[in-house]
Amino acid sequence: MEKDQHTHIVKYKTYVYVLIALLFMTFVSVIVTEIDLGPYTVTMALLLASIKSLLVLLIFMHLKFDKKFYGIMVASVFLLLACVIVITFMDYLYR
Amino acid sequence: MNDHQVHIDEHRDDEGAKTGMWIFIFTELLLFGGLFIAYSVYRYLNPLAFHLAAEELDTTLGTINTVILLVSSMTIAMSISAIQYKNKKLTLILMAVTMLLALAFMVNKYFEWSGKISHGIYPGSMTLQEASRGELLFFGLYYAMTGLHALHILIGMAFIGYVMHLVVKNEVQHDNFVILENSGLYWHLVDLIWIFLFPLFYLIT
Structure with missing residues (x-):
């Protein structure tokens, strides 16, 4: 028997x-900026870009269907990036 | 039950392969993240020059490329479902469509860049040396970031092309397709980066 690994098949419709x-x-977003x-x-x-990337991550990149572990890792990396952005801008805004 | 496809003694770690791909994607996200920070800081320091320079970019071309990448992301995602449904032909068609869309993206990029270059806007050009520091920074970042992104498109095409070859040779099948998933993840990363490049360079002026 095959290994039971990727049991979830995402429908084309989704x-x-x-x-x-x-x-x-x-x-x-094109109209709004115009x-x-x-x-x-x-x-x-x-x-809008953030919502779009969330959709890509969750559905296209299967984070919604994979083990929670992947989602937690991705969220941590984005959190790290957000921290670096905030710290950099605190420097530039208040120096 | 296909007995000839049973590999009892085969050593394979799909979860490890996928985790490795994700960790690689994290390094890519941080690489582009750093460039996005550089862009935002310079934009904050030179708002007027960035506004003027961003007006030079063609929103229509940018939008077409966005649509191309979003559709190609869907087709590569669908190819994973197709291989799970054991539909080899559809898998290959969907992967080929992804490759063609990637090619279309590069053709668009060629016309966009050559248009800019013919107007004398390229790194080190006379026009830019006379321009303000902010415009110089904008176009420097524009070429660096869209160029690095285009390089990722080319690498993604090579990766998907290699996996297509494996699908043809039946080395990627309904119960063994982690490399197809990984090439898909890479392609979605390319899409993800463009989702942010597009508004930052083309939309916000």
């Missing part, structure tokens, strides 16, 4: 829905 959501958010929202433009663009 991927199509995720792609539609990703494309939708891409076009929203109509100038002032200081909110950057926030909106980065917020």
